[in-house]
Amino acid sequence: MQLIETRRVIVSTACLLLSAIPALAVDHDRPAGEPYALAGRKLLFTTWIHVRPGEFTWLTKEGQSAFASDEKVGPFDAGFNSDDQPYGIRLEAEPAQRVGPIVSGGRPWSAMGVWAGSLIHDEGRFRLWGGCQDETRKRYACYLESDDCKTWREPNLGQIEFDGRRDNNLVAVNFYGTVFKDPIAPPEERYKALWHGDYEPKRFEEYKKQRPWSVLALESDPGRVHSVRAAVSPDGIRWTLLDDPVTVEPSDTHIVCYYDQSLKKYVLYTRNYMLAPRADGFPNSERRRSGFLTRRSVGRAESANFREFPLSAIALEPGNDMPPTDTYYTNCRTCAPGAPDHHFMFPAIYHQATDTTSIALFTSHDGKTWSRAPGSPVLRTTTFGQWDGGCVFAVPEMVELADGSWALPCTGFVYPHKYPRGAWKYAVGLAVWPKGRLIGIVADEKGEFATAAVVASGTKLHINAVTARAGSILIEAADMDGKPIPGRTFADALPIIGDHHWTQVKWKNHDDLGVEPGKTIEFRIRMDHAKLYGLEFN
Numbered sequence: 001m002q003l004i005e006t007r008r009v010i011v012s013t014a015c016l017l018l019s020a021i022p023a024l025a026v027d028h029d030r031p032a033g034e035p036y037a038l039a040g041r042k043l044l045f046t047t048w049i050h051v052r053p054g055e056f057t058w059l060t061k062e063g064q065s066a067f068a069s070d071e072k073v074g075p076f077d078a079g080f081n082s083d084d085q086p087y088g089i090r091l092e093a094e095p096a097q098r099v100g101p102i103v104s105g106g107r108p109w110s111a112m113g114v115w116a117g118s119l120i121h122d123e124g125r126f127r128l129w130g131g132c133q134d135e136t137r138k139r140y141a142c143y144l145e146s147d148d149c150k151t152w153r154e155p156n157l158g159q160i161e162f163d164g165r166r167d168n169n170l171v172a173v174n175f176y177g178t179v180f181k182d183p184i185a186p187p188e189e190r191y192k193a194l195w196h197g198d199y200e201p202k203r204f205e206e207y208k209k210q211r212p213w214s215v216l217a218l219e220s221d222p223g224r225v226h227s228v229r230a231a232v233s234p235d236g237i238r239w240t241l242l243d244d245p246v247t248v249e250p251s252d253t254h255i256v257c258y259y260d261q262s263l264k265k266y267v268l269y270t271r272n273y274m275l276a277p278r279a280d281g282f283p284n285s286e287r288r289r290s291g292f293l294t295r296r297s298v299g300r301a302e303s304a305n306f307r308e309f310p311l312s313a314i315a316l317e318p319g320n321d322m323p324p325t326d327t328y329y330t331n332c333r334t335c336a337p338g339a340p341d342h343h344f345m346f347p348a349i350y351h352q353a354t355d356t357t358s359i360a361l362f363t364s365h366d367g368k369t370w371s372r373a374p375g376s377p378v379l380r381t382t383t384f385g386q387w388d389g390g391c392v393f394a395v396p397e398m399v400e401l402a403d404g405s406w407a408l409p410c411t412g413f414v415y416p417h418k419y420p421r422g423a424w425k426y427a428v429g430l431a432v433w434p435k436g437r438l439i440g441i442v443a444d445e446k447g448e449f450a451t452a453a454v455v456a457s458g459t460k461l462h463i464n465a466v467t468a469r470a471g472s473i474l475i476e477a478a479d480m481d482g483k484p485i486p487g488r489t490f491a492d493a494l495p496i497i498g499d500h501h502w503t504q505v506k507w508k509n510h511d512d513l514g515v516e517p518g519k520t521i522e523f524r525i526r527m528d529h530a531k532l533y534g535l536e537f538n
Contacts (some may be wrong), residue, residue: 112134389414459538
């Protein structure tokens with residue numbers, strides 16, 4: 001018996017170690033490099049992935065390349081020569097505009113307010129799942145709909161009885177997390193939801209014989225088993241709770257999940273912790289001050305099976321450039337509307353020195369490797385006394401509004417996060433970036449760069465950019481060898497000046513790209529006092 005228990009411990013430990021290995025940014029099972037295939041029609045500039053770093057060589061006096069050669073030359077016998085090296089440009093994020101509150105409760109079951117859990121644009125309508133509390137602070141899950149993301153209605157779901165009646169918008173499965181639409185699921189499980197919840201200790205005894213689990217899931221709150229719970233639904237209204245959690249680990253946060261079409265896997269973003277292993281031979285410390293040693297971080301896991309995730313590995317933890325009192329409270333992973341290959345994370349930075357939050361922006365080209373965007377944070381807790389003057393948290397998904405703006409749902413609280421909560425109030429608002437201008441390439445003066453080659457998904461090109469009146473943007477189209485396409489050179493380009501929200505790019509005698517869809521193309525772009533947010537094939 002002792003041998004069997006020892007083997008179980010070894011297996012569980014091995015599973016813990018293997019599941020903690022982070023996913024690699026390069027997919028070693030697939031060829032890498034250009035041309036890139038876009039997941040949509042948009043070529044956005046949210047990271048440097050689509051900007052060529054350029055190439056260079058050292059030329060002899062005869063004009064021959066001596067790049068890293070064994071040729072013996074004097075210190076000034078070779079000249080530096082570069083090609084398509086970018087200059088005069090930088091990435092910069094724009095601050096969000098605060099809009100709201102758009103939903104604030106006011107019903108008996110939402111006397112304290114409504115918080116946002118997840119927003120999607122689905123079949124011509126905006127759908128919002130969230131939560132609320134009555135005056136006794138009892139929590140409920142709720143559901144709302146809107147045609148324009150401004151005016152919201154509360155459908156009568158008839159699922160939960162409140163004060164003897166069922167004519168309300170409360171959801172039977174009481175969850176607080178993310179809802180997403182699964183593109184590969186059977187119809188009865190098209191919608192999925194995940195949240196942090198407890199697992200029955202008796203069921204856990206059987207679970208841990210088969211699946212990896214985190215020691216912290218038991219030690220965080222002795223007597224509880226922390227886990228990530230899930231439910232499935234055919235319509236986002238009628239939910240079925242899964243018997244077992246998708247993972248057993250502490251994740252007291254807003255959990256995000258989606259299906260990645262490129263990876264062919266479900267990707268889970270949850271909470272992890274910046275903690276070192278405890279010294280051998282010492283018991284778990286239940287001191288309050290020991291709990292405050294924990295720095296909240298963002299965890300990530302992926303799985304081909306929605307019902308079984310490995311334990312998460314840290315994807316983002318407080319960096320050395322941050323104050324020692326700051327941590328990442330939530331993750332808010334989402335993507336650019338219409339461009340799922342441009343990944344965004346809007347984590348709430350919890351400023352423990354003041355018990356407030358700000359919303360940062362991290363970007364990624366693959367959802368695995370993340371970089372903080374220059375210009376972050378993009379949203380801050382506003383003046384105390386306003387509806388969101390205590391703290392603010394963002395949730396997915398980012399959606400595109402009718403006027404082309406991008407909007408991200410947020411929950412604003414009147415009081416700081418850990419302030420006494422008996423009288424707190426909260427409401428749902430939006431962080432809005434007009435014309436979808438969240439992050440882009442900036443040239444304060446003159447700048448130039450070339451893109452990596454991509455597979456054209458249309459014959460015409462549109463641009464989202466703005467320039468000073470004295471500035472301009474010129475675009476040259478080229479083949480994969482860098483050779484300009486006839487009639488689409490810089491000499492042929494019509495200058496782009498002013499504010500252009502997906503305006504068509506044209507040349508003197510052509511308004512198309514000169515290549516067919518499915519062929520490769522790249523662009524050289526000259527900027528002068530300009531900001532470029534994206535290009536779109538059409």
